[in-house]
Amino acid sequence: MSTDFPHVEAPDADARAAARARQGRLTKPAGSLGRLEELGVWVAACQGQCPPVPFTRPRVVVFAGDHGVAAHGVSAYPSEVTGQMVANFVAGGAAVNVLAGVAGATVRVVDLSVDSDGAGLPPQVTAHKVRRSSGSIDREDALTEDEARAALAAGRAIADDEVDSGADLLVAGDMGIGNTTPSAVLVAALTGAEPVAVVGRGTGVDDQGWMRKAVAVRDALRRARRVSGDPLALLRTTAGADIAAMAGFLAQAAVRKTPVVLDGVVSGAAALVAEELAPGASAWWVAGHRSVEPAHTLALEQLDLEPLLEMGFRLGEGSGAVAALPLVLMATRVLAEMATFEGAGVSER
């Protein structure tokens, strides 16, 4: 299981230029749809054609896993919630299911490292399971090297599977009690930020919990910094199988030239690692939203991505990315379906 990703090609420059030009021929003042115009141009470049075609299979993959560090009081919720929420995703009752229904996307949940035996879950959910939970990163490695490689390979396989099944727009969501702790560590390790700058309240930890989380991040970061130039070692040391798989998924999506809408701090942390694994991958991503987690803003800055939404989300699951999906669909259809000045007989200035 190699961690070498093929070269990531850049989105198509000719399609980008053609899309920019087309924005000026549609029946609206050039630039009057602001960021929606840039977004449509990006879609055209990713698809390598102008006008771009409307997306037919937007797909959300939720990467689920538990985190050993959650046993040390860094989260407002107990780890048992992760497995319960996996069942909730399968049943369609979670927030991301409802949001995806509005956006015309479908949701798949994959159990990489939930701390349960996966009984009763469909095989598609558990087929890529690497282990139960992860080591408590404030004191031990999250994964063994083999586990880290297996998780990365699982993410790549899931991306290939989805693209081969026709997915043309991807979202990586997360579910895992305690997962903002390793995410904060990864962001700090890859941006050089201090622990207190990356520690947020996750899904709502109280002041005591925040302090425990800050201590855990500080301790994990000491070990992470020693390997911050080696993405596989970083995943092994302070990520978890869920986040490692997500990094592989994001990198492979770029290899497969499939655009991705990023979500919050967990996908932001995975994206930073994916960009290390497959340089240039970030050109295939757009940021769906800015979460309230401070580390997310640091990750977005490093990735040079400006989020589409700022709604104060702090849920995960891919919810903030899915909330932004309609904007991506709109941007695409503006280029694909709007009349031109010439076609509609409308005078230009």
Add this chain to the structure above:
Amino acid sequence: MSTDFPHVEAPDADARAAARARQGRLTKPAGSLGRLEELGVWVAACQGQCPPVPFTRPRVVVFAGDHGVAAHGVSAYPSEVTGQMVANFVAGGAAVNVLAGVAGATVRVVDLSVDSDGAGLPPQVTAHKVRRSSGSIDREDALTEDEARAALAAGRAIADDEVDSGADLLVAGDMGIGNTTPSAVLVAALTGAEPVAVVGRGTGVDDQGWMRKAVAVRDALRRARRVSGDPLALLRTTAGADIAAMAGFLAQAAVRKTPVVLDGVVSGAAALVAEELAPGASAWWVAGHRSVEPAHTLALEQLDLEPLLEMGFRLGEGSGAVAALPLVLMATRVLAEMATFEGAGVSER
């Protein structure tokens, strides 16, 4: 034709409280969907029930009209574009048609005062026509008193017609070359702002045009300030039939307890007048986006509305409101369709 609107009732406080409580029982940390949660609570209050029901007929009404002041170089486009764009809306080729298609909304365009004879347009488009164009507000009244009353009544009738036809979520869009000039005047008159603080570039006027626009706004504002306490006189003096009708539409939507997503500076100006006509109406509105027009931000501040999107739109047509519609639909369906902790067997903190 009276301009007296009935008392506007407030959205339902019991449904609001029930929705707030329900947000805490759904399978997500309370507050983790940020502004989307507030938005769902507002929908429940407007509908007077919790959970709210998903919207079945979101409807965009585009109010079209020309403006005499456009003959004096305040816009980047000639007035003939207004009528051409009305035909484009009818044909489905404009930006708002495409965006509405993604959002599941339908679009109706109404010609209140386009400077054309309306030949070839469906009767539904022209049935409410008040006049051709408007007086050039930098030097004369936009409308006669009878015309202002007729336009206001037309807007009320259109709102009644739409609500009676089953519309359960409304957007007021605008189309009219030069219409950001009267909008800027109305915003300045009702917020006390100075002319230079309200004059933007509209759909893209150049520096010379901006200066002409600033002079026109200054001159019109002198006359508007004399009647700023009388909304009908203000519409007569410095609005136009399209904006007057939009004000009547927004006020009547509130009377009919139907929620509205506001668009940019034109709907913001009409909303300020509507709030004067029917105090309390603004409780039935949410701001879809913040346009780049400076007067729009002033209008939103006065209405105490925080926009959902900031995408740099400056198109009008209702485009910014329609871009935000999926968020309103998502917020509603989160409350209506998500599982509860109890129902899904998920542990609370």
